[in-house]
Amino acid sequence: MKTLLAFSRQSLAGLRVLLAATLLLGVAYPLLVTGVAQVAFPWRADGSLVTVEGERTTDPDEAAGSALVGQLVDDDRLFRPRPSAAGEGYDMLATYGSNLGPESPELLDLIAARQAEVAAREGVDVADVPPDAVTASASGLDPDISPRYAALQVPRVAAASGLPEAAVRELVAEHTAGRTLGVLGEPRVDVLGLNLAVVDAAGLETTGGDR
Template structure:
């Protein structure tokens, strides 16, 4: 059987054309269409769910951040987020990868529990789990209502506000389960602290 270059070239050229067409459709056209639809229908979410205050962006509803003083220590005037091993760096997401029985993790949790208890003036046994453990992404912007609750007295005292007013802020910013049954109730720390700032300014 003789070798015919044209016979070999025909399927190769067809495969190359198919590759080019699929690259344009799935790699260019489809992403552009989906991005356009997202921008039109969900502009704020498609843009990163950015939050603005005083005419400038101060963060994203989807990414946690630290609330520290000038020395880098947790600022008692603000509600504090859960720990993050990446410092809430969105380019370095991921958990510590330590197992539940790892001695390093156990010691870190113990030390963090004591620090959180002392910072908020509560007993160590009253400190909820999310106050001493980071999320799997390390950038979770939410805390549990229980963690927000143990911070109410401190935040109220530091800002000269009635505890009832601060507790109402927490209640107003407590988000329910998704679809009524998925996940847990949670509080977005950024939105809560922005509301707190408005309350103190008033």
């Protein structure tokens, strides 16, 4: 009985603390961060949106995507991203990794099918297809591909877009980032940034950003 009474007293104190904590940590803190972020880093805080001209924007109506997020590409004139398990592909309302295990028969079939598809599309041997081209990313939104996968796509993109291979290779180099501080992460090619550059250089018509 005494314990029950003490428990009720402590729970009531807990309720008061929880209400105060909600005001401080659940309202003031996130709103303060939002306020400072919106003033100091408005472009990043709103999702690093870019227009089809490659300009930064915070207006979604003129954006062609986010510089941080990959998108589905079914256009031979452009570089392809990695396979995605997010919805029908690169769906930000349904982010997902396949979660298939290393011995999953389903995953083995998927990898083999993707290898065949990429090899046929790029006109190379199956053995030359890099791992990132045939595996779905963790987020389903991976904005990057490996420099190897980008190099593999250069001849096809060049032929389809009408640009010289050397020019495309140069664009790839411009959109390749190395490891941060030499040790963090992996060398990577930003696919959307690269594709925007290809669109610009080749003067391609796209409907990107039109709303």
